Amino acid sequence: MSDKPILPGPDGIEPINLRDALEERYLAYALTTIMHRALPDVRDGLKPVHRRIVYAMRELRLDPNGGFLKCAKIVGEVMGDYHPHGNQAIYDALARLAQDFAVRYPLVDGQGNFGNIDGDNPAAERYTEARMTAVAAALLEGIDEECVDFRPNYDGRVQEPAVLPAAFPNLLANGSSGIAVGMATNIPPHNADELCAGLLHLIKHPNATVEKLVEMIPGPDFPTGGVLVEPRDSILEAYKTGRGGFRLRAKWEKEETGRGTYQIVVTEVPYQVQKAKLVERIAELMTEKKLPLLGDVRDESAEEIRLILEPKSRTVDPLLLMESMFRSTELELRFGLNMNVLSAGQVPNVLGLRDVLRQWLEHRVDVLVKRSQFRLRKIEHRLEVLDGYLVAYLNIDEVIRIVRFEDDPKAKLITRFKLTEVQADAILNLRLKSLSKLEEVEIRAEHDKLSKERRELQQLLKSDELQWERIASEVKQVRETYSKSTPLGRRRTSFADAPTIDVDLDAALIEKEPITIVLSDKGWVRALKGHVDDLTKLEFKQGDKLKRAIKASTTDKLLLLATNGKVFTLEASLLPGGRGHGEPVRLMIDLEENHDISDAFPYQPGRKLLIASTGGYGFIVPEDEVVASTRKGKQVLNVTEPEEAKLIVPVPVGADHVAILGDNRKMLIFKLEEINEMTRGKGVILQKSKEGALADARVFKKADGLTWTDSAGRTFTLSWSELKEWVGARAQSGRLVPKGFPRSNSFGPAF
Template identity: 35%
Template sequence: MSSDVPDVDPSDVRAAQVTNARIEDEMEQSYIDYAMSVIAGRALPDVRDGLKPVHRRILYAMHEAGVTSNSAHRKSSSIVGETMGDYHPHGDSAIYDTLARMAQDFSMRYPLVDGQGNFGSVDGDPPAAMRYTEARMAPIAEELLADIERDTVDFTANYDDRLEEPEVLPSAVPHLLVNGSSGIAVGMSTNVPPHNLGEVIDATVELIEDPDATVEDLMEHVKGPDFPTGANIVGRNAVHKAYKTGRGRIRVRAEFEVDEEEGRIVISELPFQQNKSRLVERIAEDVNEGAIEGIRDLRDESDRDGIRVVVELKRDAMAEVVKNQLLESHLERTFGVINLALVDGSPQVLDLKETLEHYVEHRREVVRRRSEHELDEREDRAHILEGRLKALENVDSVVETIQDSEDRDAARAALEGEYDFSEAQAEHIVRMQLGSLTSMETQEIESEYEDVTARIERLETILADPDELDSVIIEELEEMKAEYDDERRTSFIEDTGSVTHEDLIPEEECIVVMSEDDYIKRMPLETFRAQNRGGKGIIGADLKEGDRVSSVFAANSHDYLLVFTNHGQIYRLKTYEIPEMSRTARGKSAVNLLDLDDGEEIEAVVNTDDLDDDEFLTMVTRDGYIKRTAVDEFGNIRSTGIRAIRLEDGDELVDVEVTDGGTDIVIGSRDGMAIRFDEGDVRPMGRTARGVIGIDLREGDRVAGVAAVDAARHDWVLTVTENGYGKRSDLSEYRPQSRNGMGLVDIKTGDRNGSVVAIEAVTYGDHLIAMSADGQIMRTRVEEISTVSRNTMGVIVMDLEPDDEVASVDIVPETAYAAGGESEATDVESADVESADVESADVEAPDIGREDGE
């Protein structure tokens, strides 16, 4: 049998069902759908209850299962199973990790789960398996679910449409701020810090009472984050920024105590989310690698009562430096605030006021819906009570009517028709028991009816008057505060700035050495013990062939130095910027520190820590010129240096001293001449001035150095020659003259002594640091050098090798080494007879001012 219907090609049918689409558009839309699913369904909290879906589902599952704070603990595996089976179709490990975190008092400011068993630790230990631990809701978690059965929030179908789950919890507390939240979505993340419940509630009440309150007004209540692990927030500016913009970076510092007497640092609180065990390991690693010095032992003495990590210091360690080293790398962390939450399903970054405004609107909606729900219940109950009261008024006839009826339906119909009862009232009356007709029952019904009608009036007032509704919210918030408020755990400390590199450098006296080939280094002063005069010293630099020492000077590692070169340039340098190296090291190239030209060498160094604005920098040149310039002229020194003095062709800057306007100047020449004159003879000049003639040099002579002498502070003038000889002479030996004179003979030069290298003003306790061109350094007390008259040969100060010579000297004041408790002992013996080195009849008797035993 043939058919009139044409045959249809199956491939044509399938082709008609295919829709062409651009793959770029399909991928874009699919990715957007995925991203929004992650954002709204997993990673970001809702601004209203501060919960992500997994937290909300766990709590609701516990609520439905009756695992409340008053029930017995339930196996965590049971809670996880019910949550996964009914509401959250994801892996059980993700659900259990969330449940465990809600039970950790070091993760949640107010834990939502009361856990029993091992739920992990601040050391990063994982929770025990879910089959071993038990849990139930914490009391504050029940406040998030309070009134959920009273139509306060919307419900939606669960993943398989069997059940319904809440879209949001009623949340009687501003939970987003109270417990905070963190999460990473697609292209965005949130990191809301926890806060003190009492402070947040006070701010919420303030906002309800004054909707025009600013963020600053609310911050009068919310001082800042309050982390469960305590610690300290450094400064308040970052907190203010975070509250005003929704973003900020807050520095959180551990709580610790530096006990210098016991030589230890005790850590008692850690920044939020810092792993204590890993912290101890990292500190130990840095100690072993030499990144942190001064620690001899590290112990974790923490127990159930709290954290206690003890850092034992070495005997000679500087506690402040060790503390700063720990702060830089271990004891301070940054908490990046990103106040991102879902508002009507869309992610928004919110400031403090906006966050609380959304919560207040949520609570208004909850209280309104709850009041409407209760009003409906109360009105229904009042209607029933009205029927009962009416029946009691006509009890005999009502009973008779019921008795005369064939069945309940007939009795109900008779009551509705004869007494005008509603269907609900008639149904209730026919089901009443005879015992409810007693006079006692009548009084109870009347009393209940009065209560119900009063409650109805109250609910109607709440729903009709927004101020009354707000008063209910405020009252309930105050109840939450009274129940759950506690003291702040996180404190505020003053922001003194971040730990700088300088804070990590021990403050110590140093010797700085520079060579003619521009190699520079620093070494601790204590490396060179004081010797008797005439010693050889010890090696201070291993110079490369052909290189020679050009200068040596002493400074504190934290000093700012003004560095003067022979070309008249001045540079500013921090001592610790000079690399610290061993005695036998060559040093590092100075071009990394100072922008020196070819042939430019350091001639003088001035410590800026000793400078006052009313003082002067007094400079002398090789050709005898002198200039005084006020200190404030050198306020801004570029990294490339600035001009300190104008030099004529062939002239060079030789030495610089700090003067106060009331000192005398002593200029010493290479040929052993010296002139002393009043500082006032040289008027102050600008930086670009050349200066005036200070000493009239003989032909071929040149200036060796300058000393600023003050009779109140100095006792002698010390002169050192290139062949290692020197002497002390009383200040009185140098009578004042006018500048631009030839001066007097200071010391005899010649083949034995060689030319003068330096002239210094010294006093009791000063130490002389002398360095030879070949790298030997010798340190001796100035009292070791004989006191003789002018125009003498002096005594041997430093025993030099053949072809070696003294290249540079510096004076270290007594306070520089006495403060460090350095021993005055000497370790090199010298010749007993000093007179053999002295060729003058003016040799004085031994100093009576020398200390006992010298």
Template identity: 40%
Template sequence: MSDDIITPPDDGRRGGIAPIAIEDELKKSYLDYAMSVIVSRALPDVRDGLKPVHRRILFSMSEQGHTPDRSYVKSARVVGDVMGKYHPHGDLAIYDTLVRMAQPFSMGLLLIDGQGNFGSVDNDPPAAMRYTECRLTKAAMSILADLDKETVDFRENYDGSEQEPVVLPSRIPNLLVNGGGGIAVGMATNIPPHNLGEVIDACLAYIDNPEIGLDDLLDFVPGPDFPTGGEIIGRTGARNALMTGRGSVIMRGKAAIEDIRKDREAIIITAIPFQVNKAGLVERIAELVREKRIEGIGDLRDESDRQGMRVVVELKRDASADVVLNQLYRFTPLQSSFGVNMLALNRGRPQQMGLREMIVAFIDFREEVVGRRVKFELSKARDRGHVLVGLAVAVANIDEFIHIIRSSKDPAEARERIVAKAWPAGDMMPLVELIADPRTVLEGETIRLTEEQARAILALTLSRLTGLGRDEIFGEARELAGTIQGHLTLLSSRDNIMGVVRQELVEVRAAFAVPRRTEIVDGDADVEDEDLIAREEMVITVTHGGYVKRTPLVTYRTQHRGGKGRSGMSTKDEDAVTRVFSASTHAPVLFFSSGGKVYKLKVWRLPVGTPTSRGKAFINLLPIEPGETITSILPLPEDEATWDQFDVMFSTRSGGVRRNKLSDFVQINRNGKIAMKLDEGDSIIGVGLCNAAQND
């Protein structure tokens, strides 16, 4: 026996294992995973606007009979059925999806009718699924309509034990109406909800004129319509998003300024932007007030109840309501942006679509669904007509049939003899022509019956063999003939099919359309506070004790001879007015402290007071250091472009002087800026403007 080892030829394999490059395997595996997430989990389908989990929930509830005319069932029952049959993922993921379809602040058109705690706009979590109950809404039934008429394809579920629809035959353009969001691998979608009536009007316009342009469609759908209401600022963002499928929409809550009591105003918030947490918004406002980033708010409370939303932002007496509201828009989620990315599956492929592409895809799908439904109903009508022809032949030749049945040893033999015999057509010809079934075999004046007809004849009851039964058969056949002819007429022309699609869309609009909830307003989303302040001449009064106020110049009206004058300010006994000057509300003012720092405020930010009021202390307006006082006040020209023409002259208690360019004080932070470094014990006693050209 040889000790030689037989070595197989080196063909690149070792023990049946072929070596491959790890880069190739990673690329292939990752692409397979990515496509699985994109197609089977994360992105909605443009046809029914649903992801697989939404579709499976609605289909399962329909299969279990949880329809609007039935009583509510526990959500846990629905979740269990969906998870066991169609969606082998976590129960919490299924329940969260079900909950969202029942939240009126999340969906433009509710698909689940929920009973119990399904969460709130304050981001409160829903009750556990064992407590809540649910059933389908009428809108969901429109999405599921005709599912049993072979209108869509079915596929096997995850273990091959059940069949589930690939897509639902939705009569509602659900993707545009309810929107959708999802994060896949390498791509994401974020589609806002739109108004159902507007979207259907656009669909009808496209059906009436397939060549309609995008601009004309945008006249019907000007932008999103969020279930929480609010406002959309500007039309350009929404328009661009609908044109290209990508863009940004500025959302803003609804707020109004109301007088709540004498000399007190409040901002009343009655709507917030879509997907904004109301409790988080209130907390954010309170946080900004504590940080003094928003000033002028005296009280904040949430008075929302079952009748609607109401958040009250009570203002201080001297606060400008317009300015505070503008700061709320700027610093809080009361104004937010919605990033639109209209990516969806179109026939199984992810595609970026605008308004027109989505409408075209939906209408093409509806045309296919209606066509398949008509063909299914035609097939069923012809099946019934085929049976009716056989029954009519049996009733017309009843004696012969009875003889064959009685002389046959079993039903199988009787069926064979019935099929083998040519039966006289007689007065059946008009009925045969009415049904127009291609399976009917005519041989001259005789008819050959099929196996199906023979089975139906053998299943006849004795009561159907009477003359009255014959009249019923002929009557049903005539009605059926009309139905068949109607189906054939629909299938004979695409325009007829599109007429049915159009009519069903009109019915959906009549059943579910609601007025637009989100108002689209023209304007700028980023408004400076100063733009909200009317330009008005003010008289600014400053006291030795550190109090300041502004009073409208018109308050000091002209007095005629004999007038008693008017008090300009009420002060303490040890206090006195040290400075009075006039300036526009938009004019900047520099405030120099004894420690050498400078602060800048516009006149409109100074407290408003009556001629007799004392005003507000500088320490409450400016972040001055302890022990420091405001020693000099310098009103400046409103136009900063002219500041290069001036210099600032400083004089100190020790006799020092210095000159700076006025343009050095253009940028001053809220915490101030060092204007002049002083020796210990020294302080600024005077500041003035001089012409820069004269001092060169």
């Protein structure tokens, strides 16, 4: 035995760069996944496993009008001859092709339990039976006529088709989805009648625009129905680029139940939503109190879907209830469009609607040409044989003599009558009982008929116009078979515009309850249930105390003014409960360590606010402009250290004057119109002060007078005539406050 190493290099080891090895192997894996597993072929709309299942069923002669066969037998044939993978994976693919709630135009006619829309699995393959549907038969039409390429199977024993003839526009009709390496595909199903209308238009107008095609193919048609609420512009853009999405909603109706009560009946759920899991999820959300408008949910489905949603009370608006359900549950979903397909079975690319239709038509022309050429060869062979028969008929006695007495009758027939080998073989293979049928009239009749067909085929192969006419005729036949007037062809998904809801849905989804928000001096926040007036029993951490107590509701937003002039927004419903000391507000917002919260108040849309700094600068800002959407807050008042943002006070409707109070207990009153309205900035000087800083402000109506509240909760009001000595112009220093003004140097709660 030789000691020579098997592998090249020292000790039989060949050094390879690890990066090169990994790249090469991963690329091979990626290409296999893309081409042989995840992406469909644009021509027949099938992935290899589906193509092999359909072809194997044909080989087993499971025609639409024939008998059924156990799925275990079908799976075994597919696995043994074409698809060397697990039988469960093959059976799952086969079962899905039979599910009318998963496939718009099923390719498999199943007998037995093939699963349901609740998500239950099909019965085992030994219990179920299947055969092809008419759609699958259309995909295979003409496959014996050398119209598509075949390739060796995985072990080279048999041949399998690389693509099917596809006389049905399967890619768009049934859709497809898959995840490859670095790319994915997601194509929704469409209506075959509409697709054929678009194809016929494209045949007649090869340069048709997508806008025109979308008039005939307005959008997907899902097997489970539903309502498309995607705007037309978005649909158009998606079909142009091959990327986009469609908002799909459940179909529902209001059903009166007597005495002013009602219930919502859902009759169609979005595509690929499992009904049982949907009901389970709705029940979970109800338990978590995230669906406050919903009272109960139950499933009364039998053959047809019937999902019952009961409102919390008869006063709940059904439209608002359903909008809240669409937002929180899978009663609405977005079905993505990513038309990533294999062109010519080789090139993965994202195609628009027009290109997908065009490439299918080009494939049909290619199939037509190859089928015509195959038929032409068959006709020419038959005509050659008929010519030989005619010679034999006219010289029957001589032919019989040659066959009986000559040593090499074939050669003698060829030389005697100038026949071809094919003709000579055909004559020699005739049985004696067939001689009586060799009548000249019949031979000539068949000869004339085939000659005519040959001329037509030759003209067809020479004329593009005739080829497109034949394709149009085939498409019309498909359209007629699957027209919208048929049970299978009727459009199931309808179109509608999403209703405009004026109510804040976010607030509607939260159960409205009164709360008291407590903010401590050191920035701890909590929400007590109800509106609490007595806060003396509240406990705080050592060294901490009450800063603000705000009466609000769970549906409110809390606005926080920081000393750096930023405003932060918190959802009241998400604040920690009243047990304990709450949580530091810094955990909820991004506030710098050297700054603090100076004021807090509930958000009220449409209101205006006066914002001011300790330096006496300020401006009026619309409250809608200060709401922040992120943890980082929104910069509203620009301040320069050591000044700080001090306060925000509301501007009542019709207010015309403002009172400014300084730390030096001097008060100034001037017209509100002297203050600028801005959305961000430093503002204008409100009150000048040589010592101290701005302490408080109050905006009021001249006719109502100026009101303040002391520490005991008593309210005092000075009329305009009593306030005249404090009235001046903006930026003055003002005069000392009136007698009896609170020692706290504050007008009291502003909100």
